[in-house]
Amino acid sequence: MSDSNNQSTHGMMAEFDSVDSLLAAARRIRDAGYTKIDAYTPFAVHGIDDALGIKPTKLPWITLTGGVIGALTALAMQIWMNSINYPYIISGKPYISLPAFIPVAFELTILFASFGSFFGMLALNRLPRFSNPVFTNPRFDLATDDKFFLYVDAKDARYDGEGVARLLGDSGAASVDPVVEDETPTEVPKIFFTLAGVLAMVAIIPVLVVAMMRVTTSSQPRFHVFYDMDFSPAKDAQQVTTLFADGRVMRPDVPGTVIRSEDGFDIDFQTGVDMEALAAMDPARAEHLVRLVAQAPADEAAPADEAAGDQVADAQAAGGASEPVDNTPWLQDNPLEVDAELLATGQEKFNIYCAVCHGVSGRGTGLVHLRAQRIQSPTWVQPSSLHQDILYANNYADGKLFSVITNGIRKMPGYGAQISASDRWAIVAYVRALQLSQNAEESDVPAGQRAAVAQAE
Incomplete structure (x- = not known):
């Protein structure tokens, strides 16, 4: 032992x-x-x-x-x-x-x-x-x-x-x-240190290549590990193809196609435009708009601004002095019955989609704007205040406001693909209520509720 x-x-x-x-x-x-x-x-x-x-x-x-x-x-x-x-x-x-x-x-x-x-x-x-x-x-x-x-x-x-x-x-x-x-022996053979050094240098090569590619330009396409659809045989309009029997790239509409929407196929309701009045004024323009709406999928917006002229809404929302004449027959009033349930829906959708920029009060002081001010973003443009006189109902039709929500304006994106038509009209109703709330007179309050309002103040 x-x-x-x-x-x-x-x-x-x-x-x-x-x-x-x-x-x-x-x-x-x-x-x-x-x-x-x-x-x-x-x-x-x-x-x-x-x-x-x-x-x-x-x-x-x-x-x-x-x-x-x-x-x-x-x-x-x-x-x-x-x-x-x-x-x-x-x-x-x-x-x-x-x-x-x-x-x-x-x-x-x-x-x-x-x-x-x-x-x-x-x-x-x-x-x-x-x-x-x-x-x-x-x-x-x-x-x-x-x-x-x-x-x-x-x-x-x-x-x-x-x-x-x-x-x-x-x-x-x-x-x-x-x-x-x-x-x-506890000493590590020197060959291992040599191999480790070589491997370390080899491992640095990919990092250096990536760093060089990030700061240089090249006329060659980037290296593809997975090609996906980057090199798919895409064709331009009016070209020929062997993929279809008729040899045409552009495909015609499927006969009998109709819109599928929870709101139904009501062209006025989907665009905010009085189509009968527009057809009487400009039949070609009305027919073009009907085709666009009929061909749009149910989850996409109907591009009414193509028929109505987005530059008009743009100039009016910006408060420009020299505004082009807007001859589009917009729907003046909300086609839905405005009640407490519709306003509650409009408020919910407004707070989700609109308040982040326009603010809950609608004065263009939302969280995104406040953040842009804090970081002093040089390219940020403050969202429009919804309480400008030019945007009130007597100057700005409900249909035009609906079209702006649907298709967007300036830097504001369109929400037609995210919000259903009925909810967009609900937002219009809530915006009108929001505008009235900022300029209401005592006479606008029902007589039976004036005492409660005065007590709340």
Whole structure:
């Protein structure tokens, strides 16, 4: 049992021929007061944890802590981004919307918990270790075959080499050997440093290529890993093709095609234009508009501005002095019955789609504008205030306002593809109510409600 080579001893290793003898020896070593012990077996052994006196692992608590930190990090990040740094209303939700924050919080909870489990396991097992003294025992390879080994670490407070060897021998061990220091060379061969340097230089090449491509121009097409539809055989109008039997690229309308819409096929309702009056004034223009609306899919806007002339609405909304004559027969009044339900719908849609720019009061001071002012954006143009005289009902027909919502104006995009026609008319009704609310006289309030208004003031 003595160390003839004067090598430092790390512990004592005992070899056993059966599971039962290993378990009995482990219990005996545990009862003797040793705590730094471990077992190596070719397969999982039931009850070995209790026999060795191994305490429950702390890894679940590390995983739980990581998950909690991940959830709190996600919530704090979203609250800061959406409610403090850049307050922004998304789909009508409040700034702090915990249900909307759940997906990101869930992902970061899993991510941090996984990191906690992985790195916690490494820390608790004191990994990575590139070598272990137990490998110096040539018989230890049998631990993956048909032998069982019990190891007592020399760092144990009760460790005594001769006493441990005698105790293991009395426990039925087939052999007992000290675990000594591995004295094989520890110097890393220089070839590995050379290979690491070469690999590092090769790894930098793609980064340098990408950096060069970002700051240079080229007449060659970019490199494609997946071609997708970038090189599809696209054709221009009036060209020929072999794809269709008639050899034409442009396809005619399918006979009998009609619009599919929850609002039905009402041309006035879809465009905000009195089509009978327009047909009497300009039949060709009316026919063109009817064709556009009839061919538009149900989820797309009917491009009424092509028939009506967007420059008119543009100039009037901008308050220009020299305005072109608008001879489009717009619908003067909302075709829907204006009641509390319609106004509630209009307010909901206005707050979702319009308030971010125009503001909840309609004065062009929405969150996007406030953000642009804060960062001093040089290209930002303030949205129009809806309380200009030129935009009131007596100067700006409801149909024209409907067309602006549908097709957009200047930097404002069209919302015809996102908002149904009935909801667009509801927004028109709410805008009119919003305009009236800012200029209402006492005489506009019903007599039975004037006392309540006065009390509220």
